[in-house]
Amino acid sequence: MQTFHSHDNLQFHRSLHHHPPPPLQRSVGIIGAPFSKGQVRDGVECAPSKLRAAGLLDRLRQQGCAVKDYGNLTFENVALDEPVNGSKSVRTVGSANQRLSEAVKAVKRDGHTAVILGGDHSLAIGSIHGHTAAVGPVSVVWVDAHADINTPLTSNTGNIHGQPMSYLLYELQSKLPPLPNFSWMKPCVSSRDLVYIGLRDVDPAECYIMKLLAVKVFSMTQVDQLGMARVMEETCDYLWDRTKKPIHLSYDIDAIDPSITPATGTPAVGGLTYREGVYITEYLYQTGLLSAVDMVEVNPLRGRTEDDVRSTVSTAVDLLLGCFGRRREGNHLPDYSLPEP
Numbered sequence: 069m070q071t072f073h074s075h076d077n078l079q080f081h082r083s084l085h086h087h088p089p090p091p092l093q094r095s096v097g098i099i100g101a102p103f104s105k106g107q108v109r110d111g112v113e114c115a116p117s118k119l120r121a122a123g124l125l126d127r128l129r130q131q132g133c134a135v136k137d138y139g140n141l142t143f144e145n146v147a148l149d150e151p152v153n154g155s156k157s158v159r160t161v162g163s164a165n166q167r168l169s170e171a172v173k174a175v176k177r178d179g180h181t182a183v184i185l186g187g188d189h190s191l192a193i194g195s196i197h198g199h200t201a202a203v204g205p206v207s208v209v210w211v212d213a214h215a216d217i218n219t220p221l222t223s224n225t226g227n228i229h230g231q232p233m234s235y236l237l238y239e240l241q242s243k244l245p246p247l248p249n250f251s252w253m254k255p256c257v258s259s260r261d262l263v264y265i266g267l268r269d270v271d272p273a274e275c276y277i278m279k280l281l282a283v284k285v286f287s288m289t290q291v292d293q294l295g296m297a298r299v300m301e302e303t304c305d306y307l308w309d310r311t312k313k314p315i316h317l318s319y320d321i322d323a324i325d326p327s328i329t330p331a332t333g334t335p336a337v338g339g340l341t342y343r344e345g346v347y348i349t350e351y352l353y354q355t356g357l358l359s360a361v362d363m364v365e366v367n368p369l370r371g372r373t374e375d376d377v378r379s380t381v382s383t384a385v386d387l388l389l390g391c392f393g394r395r396r397e398g399n400h401l402p403d404y405s406l407p408e409p
Protein backbone atom coordinates (compact mmCIF):
# COMPACT_ATOMS: atom_id res chain seq x y z
CA MET A 69 0.00 0.00 0.00
CA GLN A 70 1.28 3.43 -0.85
CA THR A 71 1.21 5.98 1.93
CA PHE A 72 1.11 9.67 1.21
CA HIS A 73 3.19 11.84 3.50
CA SER A 74 3.23 15.61 3.37
CA HIS A 75 6.99 15.18 2.99
CA ASP A 76 6.43 13.59 -0.44
CA ASN A 77 4.37 16.56 -1.38
CA LEU A 78 7.20 18.88 -0.44
CA GLN A 79 9.69 16.91 -2.56
CA PHE A 80 7.30 17.09 -5.44
CA HIS A 81 7.10 20.85 -5.08
CA ARG A 82 10.87 21.20 -4.89
CA SER A 83 11.29 19.28 -8.12
CA LEU A 84 8.77 21.51 -9.87
CA HIS A 85 10.29 24.77 -8.71
CA HIS A 86 14.04 25.00 -8.71
CA HIS A 87 14.09 28.17 -6.68
CA PRO A 88 12.82 28.74 -3.16
CA PRO A 89 9.53 30.64 -3.12
CA PRO A 90 10.06 34.39 -3.44
CA PRO A 91 8.93 36.85 -0.83
CA LEU A 92 5.22 37.27 -1.34
CA GLN A 93 3.61 40.49 -2.43
CA ARG A 94 0.44 39.55 -0.65
CA SER A 95 -0.57 42.88 0.78
CA VAL A 96 -2.52 44.80 -1.84
CA GLY A 97 -3.76 48.39 -1.67
CA ILE A 98 -6.32 49.23 -4.34
CA ILE A 99 -6.97 52.73 -5.66
CA GLY A 100 -9.80 53.37 -8.09
CA ALA A 101 -8.99 56.18 -10.53
CA PRO A 102 -12.12 56.78 -12.64
CA PHE A 103 -10.46 59.34 -14.88
CA SER A 104 -11.00 59.78 -18.61
CA LYS A 105 -9.75 63.26 -19.58
CA GLY A 106 -6.43 62.02 -20.96
CA GLN A 107 -8.42 61.00 -24.05
CA VAL A 108 -11.78 61.82 -25.59
CA ARG A 109 -13.94 58.69 -25.32
CA ASP A 110 -16.46 58.30 -22.53
CA GLY A 111 -16.58 55.07 -20.56
CA VAL A 112 -13.05 54.41 -19.33
CA GLU A 113 -14.04 56.04 -16.01
CA CYS A 114 -16.46 53.13 -15.43
CA ALA A 115 -13.70 50.53 -15.31
CA PRO A 116 -12.83 50.59 -11.57
CA SER A 117 -16.40 49.70 -10.58
CA LYS A 118 -16.59 47.03 -13.31
CA LEU A 119 -13.35 45.44 -12.13
CA ARG A 120 -14.59 45.39 -8.54
CA ALA A 121 -17.98 44.02 -9.64
CA ALA A 122 -16.15 41.19 -11.43
CA GLY A 123 -14.93 40.03 -8.02
CA LEU A 124 -11.36 41.33 -8.11
CA LEU A 125 -11.09 41.92 -4.35
CA ASP A 126 -12.73 38.65 -3.27
CA ARG A 127 -10.62 36.66 -5.68
CA LEU A 128 -7.40 38.30 -4.46
CA ARG A 129 -8.43 37.41 -0.89
CA GLN A 130 -9.29 33.84 -1.92
CA GLN A 131 -5.75 33.40 -3.22
CA GLY A 132 -4.33 34.54 0.11
CA CYS A 133 -3.87 38.30 -0.29
CA ALA A 134 -4.65 40.88 2.35
CA VAL A 135 -6.55 43.54 0.43
CA LYS A 136 -7.25 47.10 1.45
CA ASP A 137 -9.57 49.06 -0.82
CA TYR A 138 -8.82 52.78 -0.68
CA GLY A 139 -11.95 53.47 -2.76
CA ASN A 140 -12.25 55.69 -5.79
CA LEU A 141 -10.52 59.03 -6.06
CA THR A 142 -12.64 61.99 -7.06
CA PHE A 143 -11.29 64.40 -9.64
CA GLU A 144 -12.20 67.99 -10.34
CA ASN A 145 -13.05 69.17 -13.83
CA VAL A 146 -11.09 72.36 -14.25
CA ALA A 147 -13.26 75.01 -15.88
CA LEU A 148 -12.00 76.78 -19.01
CA ASP A 149 -9.40 74.08 -19.65
CA GLU A 150 -8.45 75.26 -23.13
CA PRO A 151 -5.85 73.25 -25.08
CA VAL A 152 -2.19 74.10 -24.46
CA ASN A 153 0.15 73.54 -27.42
CA GLY A 154 -2.65 71.39 -28.84
CA SER A 155 -2.84 69.14 -25.75
CA LYS A 156 -6.35 68.73 -24.36
CA SER A 157 -7.54 69.07 -20.76
CA VAL A 158 -4.01 69.74 -19.52
CA ARG A 159 -5.10 71.41 -16.26
CA THR A 160 -7.63 68.67 -15.46
CA VAL A 161 -5.07 65.95 -16.19
CA GLY A 162 -2.44 67.76 -14.14
CA SER A 163 -4.59 68.14 -11.05
CA ALA A 164 -5.95 64.56 -11.28
CA ASN A 165 -2.45 63.17 -11.44
CA GLN A 166 -1.32 65.27 -8.50
CA ARG A 167 -4.13 63.71 -6.48
CA LEU A 168 -3.26 60.21 -7.70
CA SER A 169 0.42 60.72 -6.92
CA GLU A 170 -0.43 61.57 -3.31
CA ALA A 171 -2.75 58.55 -3.07
CA VAL A 172 -0.15 56.11 -4.44
CA LYS A 173 2.49 57.55 -2.12
CA ALA A 174 0.19 56.94 0.86
CA VAL A 175 -0.56 53.34 -0.19
CA LYS A 176 3.14 52.62 -0.60
CA ARG A 177 3.93 54.17 2.80
CA ASP A 178 1.24 51.88 4.28
CA GLY A 179 3.35 48.98 3.00
CA HIS A 180 1.12 47.61 0.26
CA THR A 181 1.75 46.78 -3.35
CA ALA A 182 -0.30 49.52 -5.02
CA VAL A 183 -2.90 48.63 -7.63
CA ILE A 184 -4.25 51.53 -9.65
CA LEU A 185 -7.48 50.81 -11.49
CA GLY A 186 -7.80 53.30 -14.37
CA GLY A 187 -8.98 55.23 -16.06
CA ASP A 188 -6.92 56.16 -19.06
CA HIS A 189 -3.16 55.85 -19.36
CA SER A 190 -2.43 59.52 -18.55
CA LEU A 191 -2.78 58.27 -14.95
CA ALA A 192 0.65 56.67 -15.19
CA ILE A 193 2.11 60.15 -14.66
CA GLY A 194 0.76 60.41 -11.12
CA SER A 195 1.01 56.72 -10.41
CA ILE A 196 4.70 56.38 -11.23
CA HIS A 197 5.48 59.79 -9.69
CA GLY A 198 3.82 58.82 -6.39
CA HIS A 199 5.46 55.40 -6.45
CA THR A 200 8.97 56.85 -6.81
CA ALA A 201 8.19 59.56 -4.22
CA ALA A 202 7.57 56.77 -1.70
CA VAL A 203 10.20 54.16 -2.59
CA GLY A 204 12.88 55.90 -4.69
CA PRO A 205 13.93 54.85 -8.20
CA VAL A 206 11.87 52.11 -9.86
CA SER A 207 12.06 49.94 -12.96
CA VAL A 208 9.11 50.48 -15.30
CA VAL A 209 7.68 47.62 -17.37
CA TRP A 210 5.23 49.24 -19.80
CA VAL A 211 2.96 46.69 -21.51
CA ASP A 212 1.02 48.41 -24.28
CA ALA A 213 0.26 48.45 -28.01
CA HIS A 214 1.44 52.06 -27.93
CA ALA A 215 4.58 53.73 -26.58
CA ASP A 216 2.71 56.71 -25.00
CA ILE A 217 5.94 58.70 -25.29
CA ASN A 218 4.82 61.62 -27.48
CA THR A 219 5.73 65.01 -26.11
CA PRO A 220 2.98 67.66 -26.14
CA LEU A 221 4.78 69.03 -29.22
CA THR A 222 4.92 65.77 -31.21
CA SER A 223 1.40 64.50 -30.43
CA ASN A 224 -0.96 64.33 -33.41
CA THR A 225 -4.10 64.03 -31.27
CA GLY A 226 -3.36 66.20 -28.22
CA ASN A 227 -4.57 63.35 -26.00
CA ILE A 228 -2.32 63.17 -22.95
CA HIS A 229 -2.84 59.39 -22.58
CA GLY A 230 -0.41 59.16 -25.51
CA GLN A 231 2.21 61.28 -23.71
CA PRO A 232 2.76 60.13 -20.09
CA MET A 233 6.20 58.57 -20.58
CA SER A 234 7.61 61.86 -21.96
CA TYR A 235 6.57 63.65 -18.75
CA LEU A 236 8.21 60.99 -16.58
CA LEU A 237 11.61 60.63 -18.25
CA TYR A 238 14.54 62.78 -17.10
CA GLU A 239 15.98 62.70 -20.60
CA LEU A 240 13.00 64.44 -22.26
CA GLN A 241 12.57 67.39 -19.89
CA SER A 242 14.18 69.89 -22.24
CA LYS A 243 11.60 68.92 -24.89
CA LEU A 244 8.54 69.68 -22.74
CA PRO A 245 6.84 73.09 -22.71
CA PRO A 246 5.70 74.38 -19.32
CA LEU A 247 2.22 73.02 -18.59
CA PRO A 248 -0.40 74.46 -16.23
CA ASN A 249 -1.13 72.32 -13.14
CA PHE A 250 2.03 70.27 -13.66
CA SER A 251 4.41 72.33 -11.54
CA TRP A 252 4.12 69.68 -8.75
CA MET A 253 5.50 67.09 -11.12
CA LYS A 254 9.19 66.30 -11.44
CA PRO A 255 10.61 63.68 -13.80
CA CYS A 256 11.49 60.51 -11.94
CA VAL A 257 12.40 57.73 -14.41
CA SER A 258 15.61 57.13 -16.33
CA SER A 259 15.19 55.80 -19.87
CA ARG A 260 17.63 53.06 -18.82
CA ASP A 261 15.03 51.77 -16.35
CA LEU A 262 12.18 51.41 -18.86
CA VAL A 263 11.18 48.35 -20.89
CA TYR A 264 8.31 48.24 -23.38
CA ILE A 265 6.49 45.02 -24.24
CA GLY A 266 3.85 44.56 -26.95
CA LEU A 267 4.34 47.69 -29.08
CA ARG A 268 2.80 47.65 -32.57
CA ASP A 269 1.28 51.10 -33.15
CA VAL A 270 4.05 53.66 -32.75
CA ASP A 271 4.12 57.21 -34.19
CA PRO A 272 7.23 58.32 -36.14
CA ALA A 273 8.25 60.85 -33.45
CA GLU A 274 7.88 58.16 -30.77
CA CYS A 275 10.01 55.78 -32.81
CA TYR A 276 12.65 58.52 -33.11
CA ILE A 277 12.55 59.29 -29.36
CA MET A 278 12.96 55.63 -28.40
CA LYS A 279 15.98 55.29 -30.72
CA LEU A 280 17.45 58.58 -29.46
CA LEU A 281 17.22 57.40 -25.84
CA ALA A 282 18.08 53.77 -26.68
CA VAL A 283 14.97 52.56 -24.86
CA LYS A 284 14.66 48.78 -24.52
CA VAL A 285 11.70 47.66 -26.64
CA PHE A 286 10.16 44.24 -27.13
CA SER A 287 7.69 45.04 -29.89
CA MET A 288 5.35 42.36 -31.18
CA THR A 289 8.11 41.53 -33.66
CA GLN A 290 10.46 40.57 -30.81
CA VAL A 291 7.65 38.74 -29.04
CA ASP A 292 7.18 36.71 -32.24
CA GLN A 293 10.92 36.15 -32.65
CA LEU A 294 11.86 35.28 -29.09
CA GLY A 295 8.69 34.04 -27.42
CA MET A 296 7.39 35.57 -24.21
CA ALA A 297 9.52 33.40 -21.89
CA ARG A 298 12.72 34.79 -23.41
CA VAL A 299 11.27 38.33 -23.53
CA MET A 300 10.66 38.23 -19.78
CA GLU A 301 14.10 36.77 -19.04
CA GLU A 302 15.75 39.47 -21.13
CA THR A 303 13.54 42.16 -19.59
CA CYS A 304 14.72 41.28 -16.10
CA ASP A 305 18.35 40.74 -17.14
CA TYR A 306 18.30 44.22 -18.65
CA LEU A 307 16.58 45.90 -15.70
CA TRP A 308 18.79 44.14 -13.15
CA ASP A 309 22.07 44.89 -14.87
CA ARG A 310 22.92 47.48 -12.22
CA THR A 311 20.68 47.02 -9.19
CA LYS A 312 17.36 45.34 -8.51
CA LYS A 313 14.81 48.08 -8.03
CA PRO A 314 11.11 47.82 -7.21
CA ILE A 315 9.09 47.20 -10.38
CA HIS A 316 6.25 49.40 -11.59
CA LEU A 317 4.10 47.46 -14.07
CA SER A 318 1.97 49.76 -16.22
CA TYR A 319 -0.44 47.47 -18.04
CA ASP A 320 -2.59 48.89 -20.84
CA ILE A 321 -5.31 46.38 -21.66
CA ASP A 322 -4.88 47.23 -25.36
CA ALA A 323 -1.58 45.33 -25.27
CA ILE A 324 -3.72 42.20 -25.49
CA ASP A 325 -5.19 41.34 -28.88
CA PRO A 326 -8.57 43.03 -29.46
CA SER A 327 -10.11 39.64 -30.22
CA ILE A 328 -9.81 39.03 -26.46
CA THR A 329 -10.01 42.57 -25.04
CA PRO A 330 -12.08 44.60 -27.53
CA ALA A 331 -13.56 47.02 -25.00
CA THR A 332 -10.80 49.62 -25.10
CA GLY A 333 -10.39 53.05 -26.69
CA THR A 334 -7.58 52.49 -29.17
CA PRO A 335 -7.51 48.79 -30.11
CA ALA A 336 -4.66 47.60 -32.36
CA VAL A 337 -4.71 44.26 -34.19
CA GLY A 338 -1.90 41.75 -33.78
CA GLY A 339 -1.56 41.89 -30.02
CA LEU A 340 -0.51 39.62 -27.19
CA THR A 341 -2.43 36.40 -26.66
CA TYR A 342 -4.20 35.89 -23.35
CA ARG A 343 -1.47 33.42 -22.42
CA GLU A 344 1.38 35.80 -23.24
CA GLY A 345 -0.37 38.55 -21.31
CA VAL A 346 -0.83 36.39 -18.23
CA TYR A 347 2.72 35.03 -18.46
CA ILE A 348 4.09 38.56 -18.00
CA THR A 349 2.21 38.88 -14.71
CA GLU A 350 3.20 35.42 -13.44
CA TYR A 351 6.83 36.11 -14.25
CA LEU A 352 6.90 39.51 -12.56
CA TYR A 353 5.13 38.12 -9.48
CA GLN A 354 7.82 35.53 -8.95
CA THR A 355 10.57 38.15 -9.06
CA GLY A 356 9.32 39.34 -5.67
CA LEU A 357 9.88 42.94 -6.80
CA LEU A 358 6.44 43.99 -8.06
CA SER A 359 5.66 47.15 -6.13
CA ALA A 360 2.87 48.88 -8.10
CA VAL A 361 0.57 47.93 -10.95
CA ASP A 362 -1.56 50.14 -13.22
CA MET A 363 -4.45 48.49 -15.06
CA VAL A 364 -5.71 51.04 -17.57
CA GLU A 365 -7.81 51.69 -20.67
CA VAL A 366 -10.55 49.14 -19.98
CA ASN A 367 -13.57 50.92 -21.49
CA PRO A 368 -16.88 49.14 -20.89
CA LEU A 369 -18.65 51.47 -23.35
CA ARG A 370 -16.37 50.47 -26.23
CA GLY A 371 -17.52 46.86 -26.43
CA ARG A 372 -20.12 46.11 -29.11
CA THR A 373 -21.66 43.30 -27.06
CA GLU A 374 -21.96 42.24 -23.44
CA ASP A 375 -19.52 39.45 -24.24
CA ASP A 376 -16.96 41.99 -25.50
CA VAL A 377 -17.13 43.80 -22.17
CA ARG A 378 -17.14 40.62 -20.09
CA SER A 379 -14.11 39.22 -21.88
CA THR A 380 -12.17 42.48 -21.52
CA VAL A 381 -12.98 42.94 -17.83
CA SER A 382 -12.33 39.30 -16.91
CA THR A 383 -8.99 39.36 -18.73
CA ALA A 384 -8.00 42.50 -16.81
CA VAL A 385 -8.96 40.75 -13.55
CA ASP A 386 -6.95 37.65 -14.50
CA LEU A 387 -3.90 39.81 -15.26
CA LEU A 388 -4.16 41.41 -11.82
CA LEU A 389 -4.61 38.01 -10.14
CA GLY A 390 -1.47 36.85 -11.95
CA CYS A 391 0.43 39.78 -10.45
CA PHE A 392 -0.37 38.45 -6.98
CA GLY A 393 0.44 34.79 -7.19
CA ARG A 394 -2.32 33.11 -9.16
CA ARG A 395 -0.81 30.16 -10.98
CA ARG A 396 -2.35 28.29 -13.84
CA GLU A 397 -1.11 25.05 -12.27
CA GLY A 398 -3.42 25.84 -9.33
CA ASN A 399 -3.10 27.45 -5.93
CA HIS A 400 -3.90 26.51 -2.37
CA LEU A 401 -3.67 28.52 0.82
CA PRO A 402 -0.44 27.86 2.78
CA ASP A 403 -2.37 26.48 5.78
CA TYR A 404 -4.50 24.10 3.71
CA SER A 405 -4.67 20.57 5.11
CA LEU A 406 -6.47 17.55 3.69
CA PRO A 407 -9.63 16.56 5.58
CA GLU A 408 -9.10 13.43 7.67
CA PRO A 409 -11.72 10.68 7.33
Ligand SMILES: [Mn+2]
Pocket residue numbers: 189212214216229320365
Ligand atom coordinates in the same frame (compact mmCIF):
# COMPACT_ATOMS: atom_id res chain seq x y z
MN1 LIG B 1 -1.28 53.14 -23.12
